[in-house]
Amino acid sequence: MTNGADKIRTSRIVIFGEDVADLSLLRSVLNRVGYKDITGHAKLSDVAGIVADRTADLIVLELPTPEEAGFAALKQMRTNVPRQEWIPVLTISTSADPEIRRRAFAAGTTEFLAKPFEWSEFVLRIRNVLLLQKYNETLRDENRVLEYRVEARTKSLSERTAELEATLQELRGAQKQVLQQERFRAFGEMAGGIAHDFNNVLMCVIGYTEIMLNDRNVLAAGPMVEKFLRTMNTAGNDASKIVGRLRNFYRPREEADIFSSTDLNKLLEDVIPLTQPKWKNQALNGGCVIDIALDLQPLPSVPCNAPEIREIVVNLIFNAVDAMPDGGKITLRTRS
Numbered sequence: 001m002t003n004g005a006d007k008i009r010t011s012r013i014v015i016f017g018e019d020v021a022d023l024s025l026l027r028s029v030l031n032r033v034g035y036k037d038i039t040g041h042a043k044l045s046d047v048a049g050i051v052a053d054r055t056a057d058l059i060v061l062e063l064p065t066p067e068e069a070g071f072a073a074l075k076q077m078r079t080n081v082p083r084q085e086w087i088p089v090l091t092i093s094t095s096a097d098p099e100i101r102r103r104a105f106a107a108g109t110t111e112f113l114a115k116p117f118e119w120s121e122f123v124l125r126i127r128n129v130l131l132l133q134k135y136n137e138t139l140r141d142e143n144r145v146l147e148y149r150v151e152a153r154t155k156s157l158s159e160r161t162a163e164l165e166a167t168l169q170e171l172r173g174a175q176k177q178v179l180q181q182e183r184f185r186a187f188g189e190m191a192g193g194i195a196h197d198f199n200n201v202l203m204c205v206i207g208y209t210e211i212m213l214n215d216r217n218v219l220a221a222g223p224m225v226e227k228f229l230r231t232m233n234t235a236g237n238d239a240s241k242i243v244g245r246l247r248n249f250y251r252p253r254e255e256a257d258i259f260s261s262t263d264l265n266k267l268l269e270d271v272i273p274l275t276q277p278k279w280k281n282q283a284l285n286g287g288c289v290i291d292i293a294l295d296l297q298p299l300p301s302v303p304c305n306a307p308e309i310r311e312i313v314v315n316l317i318f319n320a321v322d323a324m325p326d327g328g329k330i331t332l333r334t335r336s
Contacts, residue, residue, distance in 0.1 A: 008130040009034045014050055016041050016073075017062035017092075026060065033123050044073040051077050056087055058130055061109070063093045067100060074107035088129045096319075116315070127182055135175045142167060209233040231273040234310075241307035261301040267310055268294060268332050274310070275317045279330065288327035292317070295333040 013035060017023045023040040030038055041050075044064070050056050059077075063070040074089065088110040093100055096114035104112050111125050146164055209232050212218045219226050272292055283290045313332070320330050 008127060008134060010037065011035070011057040011130050011133075012037045012039075012055065013058050013060060013126070014039050014041060014056040015060040015062075016044060016047065017060075018042060018064050019062070022062060029119055029122065030126065035126075044069055047073045047077055051087055054087075057133060058126065059087055059089045060126075061089055061091050063091060063095075063100070063104070065094070067093070067095075067103075071103055071107045074104065074109055078108035088133050090125060090129060116318075124183060128179060131175075131179060131182060135171065139168070139171060142171065205232065205236040209236065227273065231270070234270055235274055238307040238310055241305075259303045259305060262304050262306045262309070263301055264299050264304075264309070265296045265334055267306060268296065268313065268334065271310055271313045271317065271332075275314055278318055279321045283321065283327065286325075288325065290321060290324060290327050291329045293329060293331045295331055297335055299334055299336055 013030060015023055015026050015038065017026075017040070020042070023042070027038050027040060041047075047059070047061075050059070061070060061073070070091070074091070077087070077089065089108065090111045090113065091104045091109040092113050092115065093104070094115050101112050101114070111129055113122060113125065143164070146160075146167060209229050213226070213229050213233065218229075272294075275292075279290045279292060317330060
């Protein structure tokens with residue numbers, strides 16, 4: 001019997017977005033985990049036709065900037081559409097603003113993702129929405145069959161209710177079990193593909209930077225060379241740790257393997273060159289100036305997972321930069 005994963009891989013997925021590069025990346029990720037029937041559209045005006053023609057099992061909608069056109073398209077999809085023609089929608093936004101999320105759900109979205117997000121979460125949400133859609137269709141078909149049988153046998157109302165409830169409970173239990181199995185199946189596909197390939201690339205970056213850091217001839221070129229190499233090496237090791245955290249998806253992590261004594265002030269100093277392409281170079285290209293300052297007090301070393309703490313600070317800086325389109329100043333402070 002064909003399992004749930006094989007069924008949803010034949011689903012028709014339509015992606016709407018203004019950025020051609022984003023459309024291509026989303027299609028590539030979905031193709032990698034087995035989805036084949038994927039199309040991309042840049043015009044939101046095509047949404048109504050796709051819903052009316054029932055030519056999609058799932059719509060992935062990247063909210064444009066400003067978001068009003070996207071909300072209007074969502075409302076148009078849900079207006080005067082029979083329930084049997086309802087199509088689930090996964091909405092992707094560059095904003096994590098709760099108001100944007102609330103308006104998206106109010107307009108009719110099924111799932112919501114805010115950038116940046118992990119690709120494993122994106123794949124799982126796609127899978128879960130499609131599975132729920134398939135099970136809803138199965139439930140409708142089972143209900144029709146049950147109603148026919150009940151009417152044919154002229155059972156009493158209480159007998160029909162008991163049979164329907166038992167069937168629904170059985171289907172819900174099977175749905176829960178399959179969804180859990182699909183979650184682990186998704187991890188196997190992602191870990192076996194993306195994590196393996198990405199880790200091979202990281203090993204090249206880490207290995208060559210370590211070789212250059214141990215080469216006196218290279219270091220003799222000046223302190224800036226060493227600084228850049230150490231920044232690249234730190235970023236490569238952090239990325240390798242992020243890939244390694246995929247194992248936490250299927251088993252608890254061991255504290256002895258993760259926590260170590262860390263100088264948080266030194267960690268913040270290391271984050272500045274790691275994020276410089278975003279807060280300095282990209283900001284200058286956009287016509288604004290952003291400065292970063294450190295206000296650090298002496299701190300004792302603390303046991304923590306340094307790569308994860310560094311990742312948190314990096315994301316905070318990126319969010320701060322996005323919140324200052326006209327430029328400004330970011331200050332990193334520590335207090336005991």
